[in-house]
Amino acid sequence: MREAFSSALVRLALSDPKVLLLTGDHGYSLFDEFRKRCPNQYINAGIAEQNMVSMAAGLARVGFRPFVYGLAAFIPIRTIEQIKLDIAHDDLPVVLLGDGAGFVYSHLGTSHQSTEDIACTRAIPQMQVLSPADRFEMTAAMEYAYATRGPVYLRMGKADLGDVHAGPISCLQQGRLLKVRDGRADRPGLIATGSMARAAVDLAASWDLMVWSTPFLKPLDEDDVLAAAQATNGLVTLEEHSVLGGLGAAVAEITSERQPTRVIRIGVPDRFSEHCGSYSYLLREHGLDIDTVRKRIGAYCQTLPSGSML
Amino acid sequence: MTPFDPARMRRTVLEMAYAGSTVHIACAFSIIELLTVLYRDHLRYPGNDPRAEGRDYLVLSKGHGVMAQYACMHELGWLDDFHIQNYCKDGTDLKGLSDSRVAGLEVTSGSLGHGFSVGVGIALGLKRKGTDQKVYAIVGDGEINEGPIWEGALVAAHHRLENLMLIVDKNGFQAMGTTDDVLVLGDLQAKFSSFGFETLEVDGHDEIAIDQAVRQLWSVGSNKPKALIARTVKGKGVSFMESINLWHYTRLNPQSFAEAMSELGFPGASQ
Numbered sequence: 001m002r003e004a005f006s007s008a009l010v011r012l013a014l015s016d017p018k019v020l021l022l023t024g025d026h027g028y029s030l031f032d033e034f035r036k037r038c039p040n041q042y043i044n045a046g047i048a049e050q051n052m053v054s055m056a057a058g059l060a061r062v063g064f065r066p067f068v069y070g071l072a073a074f075i076p077i078r079t080i081e082q083i084k085l086d087i088a089h090d091d092l093p094v095v096l097l098g099d100g101a102g103f104v105y106s107h108l109g110t111s112h113q114s115t116e117d118i119a120c121t122r123a124i125p126q127m128q129v130l131s132p133a134d135r136f137e138m139t140a141a142m143e144y145a146y147a148t149r150g151p152v153y154l155r156m157g158k159a160d161l162g163d164v165h166a167g168p169i170s171c172l173q174q175g176r177l178l179k180v181r182d183g184r185a186d187r188p189g190l191i192a193t194g195s196m197a198r199a200a201v202d203l204a205a206s207w208d209l210m211v212w213s214t215p216f217l218k219p220l221d222e223d224d225v226l227a228a229a230q231a232t233n234g235l236v237t238l239e240e241h242s243v244l245g246g247l248g249a250a251v252a253e254i255t256s257e258r259q260p261t262r263v264i265r266i267g268v269p270d271r272f273s274e275h276c277g278s279y280s281y282l283l284r285e286h287g288l289d290i291d292t293v294r295k296r297i298g299a300y301c302q303t304l305p306s307g308s309m310l
Numbered sequence: 311m312t313p314f315d316p317a318r319m320r321r322t323v324l325e326m327a328y329a330g331s332t333v334h335i336a337c338a339f340s341i342i343e344l345l346t347v348l349y350r351d352h353l354r355y356p357g358n359d360p361r362a363e364g365r366d367y368l369v370l371s372k373g374h375g376v377m378a379q380y381a382c383m384h385e386l387g388w389l390d391d392f393h394i395q396n397y398c399k400d401g402t403d404l405k406g407l408s409d410s411r412v413a414g415l416e417v418t419s420g421s422l423g424h425g426f427s428v429g430v431g432i433a434l435g436l437k438r439k440g441t442d443q444k445v446y447a448i449v450g451d452g453e454i455n456e457g458p459i460w461e462g463a464l465v466a467a468h469h470r471l472e473n474l475m476l477i478v479d480k481n482g483f484q485a486m487g488t489t490d491d492v493l494v495l496g497d498l499q500a501k502f503s504s505f506g507f508e509t510l511e512v513d514g515h516d517e518i519a520i521d522q523a524v525r526q527l528w529s530v531g532s533n534k535p536k537a538l539i540a541r542t543v544k545g546k547g548v549s550f551m552e553s554i555n556l557w558h559y560t561r562l563n564p565q566s567f568a569e570a571m572s573e574l575g576f577p578g579a580s581q
Contacts, residue, residue, distance in 0.1 A: 043434075045465060046461070046464065046465065046468075048458075048461035048464065048465065050423075050427070050457065050458040050461060051427040051430065051458045051461035051462045051465055052461075053427075054424050054427030054428045054430075054431065054458065054462075055427050055428070055430050055431035055434065055462070055465065056431060057428050057431060058427070058428040058429060058430060058431020058432035058433070058434070058435060059431045059432070059434060059435040060431075061416075061428070061431070061432055061435070062432055062435035062436055062439065063435065063439070064435050064438075081421060081424075082424065082427075082458075085418050085421055085424055086417070086418070086424055086427075086428055089410070089411075089418050090410050090411070090418070
């Protein structure tokens with residue numbers, strides 16, 4: 001997935017000399033290829049993220065296409081006001097790349113964990129928010145972010161969980177869900193984003209559930225969400241992000257207004273990580289590991305008129 | 311009257327502030343002469359178009375002084391009397407702080423420490439494009455409490471942005487008191503010199519001196535960014551506003567409006 005990111009960035013930069021990569025002194029080996037092939041389009045702006053984001057706005061104002069890279073804990077979180085005022089307010093074509101979102105930097109603690117970035121960016125007008133699930137979505141998301149010519153936050157989470165899709169996605173359509181698995185209509189449907197999409201596919205197989213991956217958090221196609229609600233018996237959303245303001249919230253906002261549906265939000269509870277540990281340890285701590293998620297879906301299914309599936 | 315006459319520009323500011331019952335009059339008055347000289351003698355707007363691609367950029371990072379910039383835009387014919395007379399009225403375009411959606415204003419400011427960094431990005435972009443366009447960024451001395459100013463200063467020097475001029479409106483005041491009382495700035499010229507800028511200090515109300523200082527900074531052969539430290543008086547031009555920090559916040563009433571207008575040489579003003 002990281003390779004898909006790097007090669008998409010190199011490809012875009014080679015095809016358009018206005019593409020610039022700005023990094024806040026992060027991405028040590030990630031940008032080897034970019035630095036080798038597009039050295040003049042690479043700017044290390046130093047450990048100075050606030051200036052970097054405003055500077056990207058200035059570069060976009062005079063015709064450049066900045067891609068601004070940092071860890072999600074810093075881009076967008078540290079720079080949320082610069083994104084709001086200097087970029088989004090003027091609808092500037094700047095792509096913000098937040099790497100290591102969720103619990104990727106597990107051992108480093110709260111400073112490097114990022115579970116509030118979707119909520120913060122979603123609330124900013126004119127921002128589009130994407131969270132690709134695998135290398136195919138990543139490639140398509142980078143192409144989309146470049147082509148859309150407006151402010152985009154592209155969230156990059158755990159990147160080595162394997163493919164969700166069988167092959168390349170030709171082109172992302174704004175806001176649309178991607179159906180990755182068909183299943184039974186009398187059981188809940190799963191809508192997942194980013195790193196949780198792979199887990200959703202794994203969970204769905206044993207129960208024959210429908211699964212959608214959504215590379216978009218904003219906009220989110222309302223008709224697609226309603227269609228998913230109508231095609232299934234309740235929705236379960238999965239994300240490596242706070243249950244407040246992320247995918248689960250976005251889905252519930254849509255269904256509660258137009259098609260009241262049970263929505264089980266599986267995400268990070270409203271609290272910081274308590275202990276140090278590995279990525280999989282932190283998933284367990286927050287109830288995002290596959291066993292806990294399976295139990296929660298099972299508990300929901302017990303409430304369905306058709307009875308237990310277990 | 312000559313365009314960009316400072317007294318007339320201050321009158322425009324007063325008229326706007328009175329019409330809109332707005333604050334920040336003193337913040338605008340300290341930069342009247344700086345803006346006068348820049349707009350009259352330095353800034354290039356091909357076709358008098360505020361959005362001309364080949365323009366020089368004036369970034370008002372201290373958005374609190376925006377009424378002074380509106381006054382200049384009025385002089386240039388970019389704003390008409392309607393804008394002045396209906397300032398801050400419901401449904402109008404000109405806000406109490408700088409907003410980049412208004413042609414002629416380059417950044418959205420008021421939250422401080424943004425505009426200069428945007429200006430650094432514009433200057434870097436113009437340099438990469440190889441144009442001779444210039445970027446001026448006006449910051450307040452209070453504003454430079456903000457960290458991104460110093461991040462931007464490092465980056466401007468590192469990338470040798472010789473097309474960028476930072477202008478500090480050193481009026482000695484910020485919202486809650488003098489800059490010395492709130493957060494001592496020390497020797498600003500020395501600070502920016504040490505960051506790798508060509509620097510000069512000037513009387514920010516002496517038009518001839520400002521013009522000479524700007525020319526002198528541009529004429530230096532080095533590829534350093536420039537910093538002009540302008541000593542100014544907050545509220546300059548109206549005796550009862552000068553260096554009285556209450557005029558950061560005070561609104562005009564009929565009496566203070568008439569007195570201020572009278573001091574500027576426009577007696578008998580009332581609305």
